[in-house]
Amino acid sequence: MITQLLKDGFNVVLFPEGTTSDGSCVLEFKAPFLISAKLANKEILPLCISYNSINGETVSIKNRDLVFYYGDMQFFPHLWKLLCLRSISVDVIILEPINTERLSRKDISVKLKEMIEEHYYPVKSPGIQKQDF
Numbered sequence: 733m734i735t736q737l738l739k740d741g742f743n744v745v746l747f748p749e750g751t752t753s754d755g756s757c758v759l760e761f762k763a764p765f766l767i768s769a770k771l772a773n774k775e776i777l778p779l780c781i782s783y784n785s786i787n788g789e790t791v792s793i794k795n796r797d798l799v800f801y802y803g804d805m806q807f808f809p810h811l812w813k814l815l816c817l818r819s820i821s822v823d824v825i826i827l828e829p830i831n832t833e834r835l836s837r838k839d840i841s842v843k844l845k846e847m848i849e850e851h852y853y854p855v856k857s858p859g860i861q862k863q864d865f
Contacts, residue, residue, distance in 0.1 A: 738772035748844065752802045755783065755791065755855035758848055763841040770837055775829040778844050780851040784821040796855045825851045 734744055748761040769776050783791040786798050799820060801810050827847050832840055 734768040735771045738768055738774045744768070748841065752800065754802045755796050755800045757854055758845060758852050761841040761845045763837040766832075766840045766844070767837045770832040770835070770840065773833060775831055776840065776844065777829045778827040778847050780823075780825040780827060780848045782823045782825075782851075782853045783855075784823060786820055787818045791855055793855060800855075827851065 734746075737744055746765050748765045749759040750762040750765065751759065753759050766776065783796075783799055785791060786795050789795060791799070797805070797810075798813055798817060801807070801814075830840060830843060830847075835843070
C-alpha cells in the first residue's frame, strides 16, 4: 500500500527505528520499512529531529520523560503530561535526499542512520549542553 501511495505521488512519513527511544541515541533502523521507497523508485528525504528545551529548560535526563515516549510508559498519562507543557523547542534538520535506485534496503538503512546520527544531539546529563552544529 505504501509503495502504491508513493507511485501515486503521495508523500509518506516513516520513523524507521520502528519504536521510540529515551533520546540518548538513534536506534537501529529497520530496513524493511524502507523497501517501499526503493520499489517505487523514489528518493528519501531524511529529517533529523532533536529536542532543545522543555518549558525553557535544556532537555536532559531529568526532564526527558515529559516528551520522549518509550519503554513501559503508559500512553494516555504520557500524552496528558505532554499536552500540559508550556513549550517544547525542537530542531528539524532537512538532510540531502537519498537516491534509492542503486542501493539495497540495508544500504539505505545504514546510510540514513549515519546521516541522522551526524546531526542528532542526544539527551545528556543535566548541565551538559548540546553542541552547536
